[in-house]
Amino acid sequence: MGGRYQALVADHLEQVVLTQAREWVRSPGWRFDKVPPDAHLLCSCVPTLNKASLAAAVGAADAASVMGEHIATVLRGFSHANAWARSHGIPTIGVAHGTVNDCETEHGVPMAGLDHEFTANDLLAAGADAFMLGHIHLHQTWSRGRQLIAYPGSVGRNHYGERGDKVFLIWNLDTDGATFEAIPTPARTMTEFSFAGPPDMAELEAWTTTHDVAGTWVRIRWTYLEEEQSSIDRSRIEALFRGAANLKLEGRMVPLACTRATGITQHLTLEEKVQRWASIAEVDSAPLIAALDDLRRYDPAKIAQRLLLPSVSTPESAHRSLELDTPR
Structure with a gap:
């Protein structure tokens, strides 16, 4: 990957330092026992976990709970080197790819359960100034004191009904803590309407008068009874959203259910x-x-x-x- 600086790819648990000469030095094991003296930045790396390998080692029934325990132990193990680096004026970060328990997806669904890799407390226990996460597409943060955890989210919008702005993060690091600036991206707008019955034309007309339709991706979903089908004017809806980059009209007919007369x-x-x-x-x-x-x-x-x-x-x-x- 081209660029002004060399890129490092972490494919296993490790710590790495960026030296004053802008070179990467990897830890001999999963962490540094002694941080190199010319370190300019210390990174603790937790790449995507191979859950299949863990399940094969400990058994599928225990894999979910054991994974969380192992990751918590590893993260706490990073704290010694991070504390030493911070005391010597060296900023520290953690980078990882995975799911934080109780984070939210881009559709607002909480990710709760035992099979997620991290908890916010476990990440904070690593003692890094900043923990930079990938995987979840919604930008969200956690913090404690000077420590900061953040998902930047996805830079583009790929699904209808996604919440929040699409951004990328520019981080500022020093030994007093971490901050970032969230820069919005020119992601396409994807709007969704969902109706329990036929489309509410008044609502659709009100939206089109207050929003710029041009270039917008729109999906309209509704349910209807068979006798209501003739009342749905698709051509009128298409006229309202003329100029949209994409318009999807998805009607679902509710079948007539006959009640059984018991007895x-x-x-x-x-x-x-x-x-x-x-x-x-x-x-x-x-x-x-x-x-x-x-x-x-x-x-x-x-x-x-x-x-x-x-x-x-x-x-x-x-x-x-x-x-x-x-x-x-």
Whole structure:
């Protein structure tokens, strides 16, 4: 990798120093017993852990808890060299790739559990002025006194609904502690709308009047019943977001679920079955029983005629006017 300074790649647990001559010197083991005298910066490196190797060594059932214990021991082991370096005016940092327990993803989901590599307290126990982390895409920090832990997050936005700004960090280190400046990146804007029913056109129109649509990536999700499908105007939505870099319209139809009428088979007559269903569905059974009685007594054509006559207000009058008193 080209650049003004030599890049070091850490692929195992180790400490390294950057010398006054801008050269890297690695520790002979996983840490320095004695820090080189020309050190300008001391780094404690914890690269991506091979969980499969740990599981093979200690057993899959214990791998999660044992991993945390081993990492905590290693981090505490770095503290002796870091304390010596700080007392001699040498800034110290830790660099690692992994998940801090209770950190949040870019969608705001807490990462809680025993299978995560670090806790904030374990990282602080290393005694480094700054701990620079990679892996989680949301910028977030922890601190205690002069010590500071930070994820820069991802420099770009890759998923809809991601929280927070996209930044990169410029760190400032000295033996009094660490600070950083978060510089926003020109990440693309990815906006998501989610509706429990058909899209709320008023909400979408209000958003487009207060935001610049041009160049924005937009996803609109909604759920709808089959009978609501004709009320969803996709062309109107597309017109609202004309100029967007990308527009995804994702509607999901909710299938009609029929309620099972428990115990309905125990009833013998159709009237009893209808009453049982109506009781479970919490509807009035009287109109259903009346309609069932009409179907039994009268010809369907005559019933249809009665329903189509606007002047007929009651079934009794309809029966009289159409002479429906004659059984089928």
